[in-house]
Amino acid sequence: MNFRARCAMWHALGSASVALLVAALVLGLWYPPPYATLAGGLELLGILVGVDVVLGPMLTAVVAHPAKPRRGLARDIGAIVLVQLLAFGYGVFTIAQARPVHLVFEVDRFRVVSAADIDPAQLPQAPPGLRELPWTGPTVIAASRPQGNEEMMRSLDLALQGKEISLRPGRWVDYESLSAAALQAARPVALLIAHYPEATEPVRATAQAHGLEPSSLRFVPVVSRKASAVALLGGPQGQVLGFVAVDGFI
DSSP: OOHHHHHHHHHHHHHHHHHHHHHHHIIIIISOTTHHHHTOHHHHHHHHHIIIIIIHHHHHHHHOOTTSOHHHHHHHHHHHHHHHHHHHHHHHHHHHHTOEEEEEEETTEEEEEEGGGSOGGGGGGSOTTSSSOOSSSOEEEEEOOOOSHHHHHHHHHHHHTTOOGGGOGGGEEEGGGGHHHHHHHOEEHHHHHHHOGGGHHHHHHHHHHTTOOGGGOEEEEEEOSSOOEEEEEETTTTEEEEEESSOOOO
């Protein structure tokens, strides 16, 4: 193996090690299944890894030359690593800002809410316990519906501006307080299977994992920016038991 290839290989091994650690953090903590797809974690991670593992070693292969003085080579590679780390740090920051923080039930659907969707100035309006955005994966909560004509008109005006009730911390409540409403909005899983036969096995596996009959499950559409899905509800409290990657608006 020539000198350029050896330098690029060692650079690639170091970059890959860092990328694997970050991938474990992103996919294991910030974007647990199925949020890597729903919230775009895989896409963002792919871009980050492409820059870190591919571009850096390629540039090292370009500047590395056996005739170059060691000090000059170290300076060139150091500059590449510095730029690579800055780009990598910005990428991790972007992924962190886009991380899903809550799965919010609103009226007749769930919405995947990311940290970037929330105005930090509004977080003090949230109930105690929901004023800090989680770093260990999204939690299931709900958004209370507006009451009274005035509040409903104001809420509609905000929704037209793209500020759905799920994005307003002042409307957040514990999911348990609205789980009955979620069950009422949910539809029988038989309808989902009739429309998407490929959903049969995921539904069966989810029911079996929780000791329930598949026919007892119900589904609610999940809204996200990146993919379509449904949440499977079951049990007396209407817990979210699993997901199926199909469009639930049927």
